[in-house]
Amino acid sequence: MSVIKSYSASGPKARVIPTNIERRPVGPNDVQIAIEHCGVCHTDIHFVNNDWGMTNYPVVPGHEIVGRVTEVGSSVKNFKAGDRAAIGCLVDSCGVCVNCEKGLEQYCLNGFTATYNSETTDPGGFTYGGYSTSVVAKESFILSIPDNLKGPGVAPLLCAGITTYSPLRNWNISPGQKVGVIGLGGLGHMGVKFGRALGAQVTMITSSEQKGEDARMLGAHEVLLSTSANALAKEAGSFDFLLNTIPVDHDLTPFLELLKTDGAMCVVGAVEPLSKVNAAQLIFGRRSLTGSLIGGIAETQEMLNFCGGNDILSEVEVIRMDGINEAFERMRKSDVKYRFVIDLATLS
């Protein structure tokens, strides 16, 4: 066991502050990573504040982890000290349920072990995340990073990236299809990049003209202003797929109307009750409203390889570890393009 420098929160409304935590020793199947960068996800704020009533304090957030291998267990085959490696939202799952057998560890029927705040036999009793100098996890949950993907823009691929890549792949987005990405934030900006790289015609759907222009620079072919009833009416029934990244409950009616017959809208942002879903829009058009959660380990590796092949990185703003509380404040105001990434060298 070793004591690791970390940042954690100790209770709701607490700031994230320097803390020493213990990591487990490196077991036979484990990989230890010295963390270089960790992305800052909205989920981190929810856990710090206990918004979902399930936080175990002290919580060390962070599940967009990139670094270098410092030690491997005796049975580890695919990693060695010095390799670049990454960890996303999952560090374990049952491995035997039908979903795990299909590589859908994110839907593990026995409950996956999240990178932080999940019960574990490790010291402390709960997993600790990437706001930390080091992490230890099972080899089978460690990702490889293609050589050409460098710098802090890799880290957000591990959550924002896979969260948008997985539904686009699951719903077979391909050339010739018209895809709308609703909302331009950490998730939305990755949705635009992936949709474009997959060959689809990509429209950014946003309430902000400025964000529309920003989205064009990221690769969106078109911009649709959701504040304009006229603009929405012109595009009614024209989309094959909508990736909805809005993080809160909202009226889905204007968006569902954009879908073609048999089209689907996938919600990846709002993990909460939706109060306005009009069944008539589903019935008169056989449309689907669906959702998607991050991705499995094999698919996350596929996504990283796809990013390597297409030179895709997240757009990020690098912060010091002690700038995290200010970053949280700015995220609450959507004041970030498009993801904060912590430089963990500032903690060591």
Next chain:
Amino acid sequence: MSVIKSYSASGPKARVIPTNIERRPVGPNDVQIAIEHCGVCHTDIHFVNNDWGMTNYPVVPGHEIVGRVTEVGSSVKNFKAGDRAAIGCLVDSCGVCVNCEKGLEQYCLNGFTATYNSETTDPGGFTYGGYSTSVVAKESFILSIPDNLKGPGVAPLLCAGITTYSPLRNWNISPGQKVGVIGLGGLGHMGVKFGRALGAQVTMITSSEQKGEDARMLGAHEVLLSTSANALAKEAGSFDFLLNTIPVDHDLTPFLELLKTDGAMCVVGAVEPLSKVNAAQLIFGRRSLTGSLIGGIAETQEMLNFCGGNDILSEVEVIRMDGINEAFERMRKSDVKYRFVIDLATLS
């Protein structure tokens, strides 16, 4: 043109009463049918009462029409006088949009012509339905009835039948799958029969123990009481597909929880805003909420042929034409097993 005995309503809260209406003369592509039976759909009540604000009075309801051909136009190829024939919810569509080209006339992008209350160049300016002694429609919207399907139980196949058959086919329901049918009424009882005939393991999900027993007699393998939290919890995550026939807004949460990862719930009853859809259930399980509207003409014929091959009829209670208002009253109280069918001999 000929004046036909019919029953129509003249305004909201009006009773359906005897009326003479004019039908168009039989054109070159038309088929005239002497109506023997017409099913009574909840939609009829909605139109009589103008619940959806779109009724054109006088309205002659009825879109589950079965009878015998009395006259055909000079270009008609597949029907001759004396043939048994049927008409469902559609009597025309644009024929040229992408959906019509795919045989999805029910999703015609230019708006299909409904069997009643749709604009037409016919006398009266609107189509008139099957509460009538005779009807004239285009050959391409006329269905053939397999010889072994006899009696009043054929009529409801034209709406209740296709409304439940189409989604089960579209979502590829097949042997080995576990299908839940939510609600036992005109739609639900057909869903049970079709699910069973397609080889699925069928569960009736109902709030009524009595309806559960009735569903078993119709072919359901299992019954799940939606009033029992324990029973629901035991079945969580076990269904491949749910056919939701509840006709009004309701909390979808207990039902979505029943779906497996990648499962879908198809709403065919509640054509209205849904106030309780929890996105977390869609996201943590990649579940879909979808809808479906009747079926196209080719699929409706396929459904009738499937019924012929599997000896499937609706369970009905036959009424006289002048019993229609009482039937509406009983339908409002769900007091019908499972569909009223008008014997039009009582009108002629």
